Amino acid sequence: MNSVPRPAQTPAPTVEYVGSRATYVFAVCRSDHPGFLPSTRGHPGGGPPRLLTVGSLCAVVQDVPAAEFSEAALRERLGDAAELERCARAHHGVVTAVAGGGPTVPMPLATLYLGDERVRTAVAEHAERFRLALERVAGRAEWAIKVHLTQAGTVARPAAPGTGETSGPGPGPRRVSGRDYLDRLRSRQHLREQHRESALAASEQVDDAVRRLAVAAVARRPHGSEVTGKDRTQIMNTAYLIAEERSEELTATIGRLRASEEFDGVEIDVSGPWAPYSFTDGGDLAGHP
Structure with a gap:
């Protein structure tokens, strides 16, 4: 099986969890994106991947257990080669499904926020950058x-x-x-x-x-x-x-x-x-x- 390519080098945010759930971000696409395969599961233990609209853009997100995706938990999990491979393949599976439907900006592995509103704020702050990136990779x-x-x-x-x-x-x-x-x-x-x-x-x-x-x-x-x-x-x-x-x-x-x-x-x-x-x-x- 082909190895998963290196994720994009956008810095992931530092998260301090206060609730039981966190919002995991896989990618950003356009708001008119047709969606992705309903069989795409994302990370085990999380909810179904979904599209979160932010103006003319969409973030592809999943609700995940905060305890399993805290900074300390991720450091331990991603330090194990087998667990790193599982997480990378789950991330790549969603990104690949989304990219099959149109231009997509993949986010780095383990990009997490405290909730949907934090995601909306972050995407809105970088909206122009995302739009330019989507134009550049369209059809490629x-x-x-x-x-x-x-x-x-x-x-x-x-x-x-x-x-x-x-x-x-x-x-x-x-x-x-x-x-x-x-x-x-x-x-x-x-x-x-x-x-x-x-x-x-x-x-x-x-x-x-x-x-x-x-x-x-x-x-x-x-x-x-x-x-x-x-x-x-x-x-x-x-x-x-x-x-x-x-x-x-x-x-x-x-x-x-x-x-x-x-x-x-x-x-x-x-x-x-x-x-x-x-x-x-x-x-x-x-x-x-």
């Missing part, structure tokens, strides 16, 4: 593209000096000298460096090709081996905002690149379309219609 979706250098580009570790690794012209294995060993180490290191340079060049080809289709892009720090696995090194990790009607062009472009001989030992991972998590706070979208 986020795609995540990652490029990896794979184990196919490496070679086996050379034998240590003095061990019988190769056969000479006479009977029996030939002993490897210290000089042979160092030469082989240097050769393998050179091959690894060459392959990494080729992978970096390949990632630049991917980025150049996809940027021709995109209206905006956000480059992120590549993930380490704890995410990618020890047999893959992530070279590129970039999100692109692409018009919905160009998705087939994107698929064809990636297919052409994957088939190129230059991509031997290089993998391209594509996921999407996503709600525009990376493109709803202005930033790289500035100046785009």
Whole structure:
């Protein structure tokens, strides 16, 4: 299953609960939004997700148990990997359902307020920003593209000096000298460096090709081996905002690149379309219609 993309980086409010319920905010959309799938449940233990109208905008909210979403409770829950995954998927499920019906500004995970009136006040204060963001992402979706250098580009570790690794012209294995060993180490290191340079060049080809289709892009720090696995090194990790009607062009472009001989030992991972998590706070979208 594809991983959930990083939420938008809007700061979530600090909440001090005085009642038994809090208002959780998933996203902001236009007031004429057709709604979302009635089967969308949101967070367990909460009420059904609903639309809260604020002028020409709507906040997608859910009533949740305050005790389970207090600052201390969230710190403990989100510190557990399994619980973080459950919360992220619940949040993403609602955002995805809403984005399927029209332009949507996803809110960060765990955006909470004391009640509906606090939500209305916050949305009204940032109404112009939300309207601009909704205009910018209308008819567009986020795609995540990652490029990896794979184990196919490496070679086996050379034998240590003095061990019988190769056969000479006479009977029996030939002993490897210290000089042979160092030469082989240097050769393998050179091959690894060459392959990494080729992978970096390949990632630049991917980025150049996809940027021709995109209206905006956000480059992120590549993930380490704890995410990618020890047999893959992530070279590129970039999100692109692409018009919905160009998705087939994107698929064809990636297919052409994957088939190129230059991509031997290089993998391209594509996921999407996503709600525009990376493109709803202005930033790289500035100046785009």
